[in-house]
Amino acid sequence: DAGITQSPRHKVTETGTPVTLRCHQTENHRYMYWYRQDPGHGLRLIHYSYGVKDTDKGEVSDGYSVSRSKTEDFLLTLESATSSQTSVYFCAISLQAPNTEAFFGQGTRLTVV
Amino acid sequence: GQQVMQIPQYQHVQEGEDFTTYCNSSTTLSNIQWYKQRPGGHPVFLIQLVKSGEVKKQKRLTFQFGEAKKNSSLHITATQTTDVGTYFCAGPNNNNDMRFGAGTRLTVKP
Numbered sequence: 658d659a660g661i662t663q664s665p666r667h668k669v670t671e672t673g674t675p676v677t678l679r680c681h682q683t684e685n686h687r688y689m690y691w692y693r694q695d696p697g698h699g700l701r702l703i704h705y706s707y708g709v710k711d712t713d714k715g716e717v718s719d720g721y722s723v724s725r726s727k728t729e730d731f732l733l734t735l736e737s738a739t740s741s742q743t744s745v746y747f748c749a750i751s752l753q754a755p756n757t758e759a760f761f762g763q764g765t766r767l768t769v770v
Numbered sequence: 771g772q773q774v775m776q777i778p779q780y781q782h783v784q785e786g787e788d789f790t791t792y793c794n795s796s797t798t799l800s801n802i803q804w805y806k807q808r809p810g811g812h813p814v815f816l817i818q819l820v821k822s823g824e825v826k827k828q829k830r831l832t833f834q835f836g837e838a839k840k841n842s843s844l845h846i847t848a849t850q851t852t853d854v855g856t857y858f859c860a861g862p863n864n865n866n867d868m869r870f871g872a873g874t875r876l877t878v879k880p
Contacts, residue, residue, distance in 0.1 A: 690868075699776075699858055699870040700813065715867045747812060756862035758803060761812040 660684045663748050663762040670769055676735040678765050680748030682728075688751040689731040690715075690759065691723060693744040700747065706731055707755060738769045772797045772863035776871030784879050789846040791874035793859035800862055802835055802842045807873070808855040816844075849878050 660683035670676050680689065687708050692700040702715030704723040712723050720742060722734045735742055748762040773796040783789050793802065801820045805813040817826055819835035819842065826833045832845045846853055856873040863869050 692870075697779075697872055699872040700860075700868075701870070702867045705867060716869070749813075756868050757801070758815045758818050759805075759813075759860075759868070760815060764812050 661748060661750060661760060661762040663746075663765050665765060666763065667766045668768070670738050670767070672739060672769055673737050676738050676767065678733045678735075678746055678748075678767070680731040680733070680762060682731075682750055685728050686750040686752060687728070688755050689725070690749040690751075691721075691731065691733045692747045692749060692761075693717065693742075694747060694764075695744050703733065703746075705755075735767075738767075740769050743767060743769045772861075772869050774859060774861055774869045774871045776859055776874055778874055779872065780875045780877075782877045782879065783849050785851060786848050789849050789853070789876055791844050791857050791859075791876075793842045793844075793871050795840045795861050795869075797863065798839045800839075802839075802859055802861045803868075804833060804842075804844055805858045805860065805870075806855050807858065811855075813858060846876075849876070851878050851880055854878050 662681045664679045690705045691703040694700050701717045703721050706712045706725045724732045746765045749759040751757050751759050775794045777792050803818045804816040807813045817833050823837045824835040830847045834843045856875045858870050858873045860868045860870040
């Protein structure tokens with residue numbers, strides 16, 4: 658599993674509240690990603706990071722922000738959660754180079770009510 | 771922007787039958803990757819193809835990358851119940867992010 662831990666694994670939150678999801682890795686990998694998975698859409702990239710304080714937007718970044726102050730932690734924040742952000746969120750890492758084989762965390766199921 | 775299309779969306783087979791899923795990109799890809807996700811699980815990397823026309827095998831799974839590097843296929847010979855899951859292809863676009871297909875969900879009847 659490449660030492661990836663996501664927390665929490667499940668969360669229910671109310672519309673309008675901020676939510677932070679955490680991705681922690683134990684092996685100092687440089688490249689980290691946040692995806693969301695919805696039926697019929699596969700996985701869509703939200704944000705990615707190529708190192709500490711080096712982040713960029715992906716395909717579906719609106720309403721999300723990220724931070725990476727340490728190599729091992731990549732945080733995803735929903736600034737003001739909406740029902741459209743109900744999804745399963747996966748963190749992933751690449752071992753050698755960006756956009757090569759990725760290893761995924763177990764996922765966080767987020768429900769916004 | 772780049773689109774990665776995958777067909778079929780669903781495939782139901784009898785155990786022992788073969789299965790193929792196809793992936794097509796609107797742009798040329800530097801590489802293509804395949805992942806498998808079991809129900810309730812997370813995507814697991816299967817393989818990466820880089821070269822035009824490349825063919826790789828993993829036991830009963832055969833992966834192909836098209837000559838134009840815009841399409842790919844995954845073929846499973848003699849499916850087993852352990853093959854159940856959703857198979858995704860993915861390729862990088864020019865903006866340094868990965869684009870995944872919507873996946874093909876395979877069910878296998880014993």
